[in-house]
């Protein structure tokens with residue numbers, strides 16, 4: 001069995017006995033992506049099971065939710081399809097010009113949700129999907145997402161990250177019951193949203209590479225089938241970037257499929273390892289900094305796309321340097337917890353407590369822990385070099401691909417100072433317990449050197 005030979009619908013609702021020794025399953029009931037995909041909506045509704053096991057009936061209320069922009073794109077079409085199919089409909093259109101995944105908007109949606117609702121259909125992308133998933137889960141209702149932009153990889157996610165009191169909190173929820181990506185609707189998305197989706201996809205080169213490196217260095221579990229599946233779909237997107245520029249249906253379909261497929265890969269593994277490494281840690285820290293400043297910042301995928309360019313450059317530079325294990329071991333010994341904690345409080349501000357709490361469980365910079373990894377790096381040097389050479393070859397094309405859609409490729413294009421961006425490069429690795437590029441550079445004693453090099457190149 002090879003996952004990459006299966007269609008996206010063959011990958012869901014089916015348990016696979018994988019060659020990695022695990023069973024993989026993704027519980028998403030319906031995915032319809034492509035030209036005229038929206039036409040499948042009434043058929044999907046006819047088979048929709050409710051929580052009590054009964055099937056959605058023609059007297060069950062459907063609640064449609066959108067914002068002013070997404071309503072404009074597909075609202076009336078969705079509403080008339082549902083009405084024509086015979087279901088009673090109520091709707092809420094958020095009147096705000098720009099919407100974010102913030103808990104106050106989830107409350108606003110709840111206030112407008114009729115008590116007798118049996119199914120929610122959201123029309124939108126990142127924020128509306130996150131808000132609706134949260135509200136639907138809380139109310140015990142199934143929900144569909146009609147995607148208006150291929151802008152992020154959270155369509156098939158089962159968690160909702162919402163901003164609450166200037167902090168992003170990830171709430172448990174359930175996957176959408178149906179994900180509909182009609183390419184005629186997706187084609188109306190502006191470049192900035194498509195570039196964001198592409199950025200989130202390009203980051204997967206690094207996510208899979210860093211996962212493989214961690215298998216070598218830490219003996220971390222790695223599933224080659226899932227890794228191959230993700231890389232295969234990323235390559236399909238990369239090959240059709242010119243088609244995205246022209247809004248060709250095939251290219252939009254591959255991008256949307258890839259974004260959904262990444263969610264499936266995460267479900268298979270049980271957490272976000274196949275989708276997120278240092279490029280996401282950089283992006284999270286950047287997003288945190290924006291939220292602390294009371295700004296919304298750039299889209300998630302826009303941040304990931306830029307961070308992918310940066311980590312790619314760090315790997316490329318690293319490969320020009322000698323592997324100096326004496327230097328690495330000497331650097332590991334210089335770690336001083338108190339100094340580190342001060343730096344974390346300074347650079348993370350409101351978010352520092354969580355980072356410190358994580359350190360106390362993981363001790364990622366403890367000299368003994370680091371030196372064990374250095375031994376492992378030394379024993380696997382040739383294999384690691386070959387992985388890094390491959391990932392650099394793949395990701396050095398990222399700036400050119402993103403620029404084709406006017407995407408951002410430099411931290412200088414973000415609202416961040418060079419001091420802040422250096423903090424991000426130095427400390428983003430402390431945000432998650434996940435071995436990835438930035439920790440690897442730290443282990444080799446060259447993180448600061450590489451960070452300075454990036455600042456010099458991009459933010460002089």
Ligand SMILES: [Zn+2]
Nearest residue numbers: 018020223225
């Ligand atoms: Zn597997």
Ligand SMILES: [Zn+2]
Nearest residue numbers: 153200300304
């Ligand atoms: Zn992402």
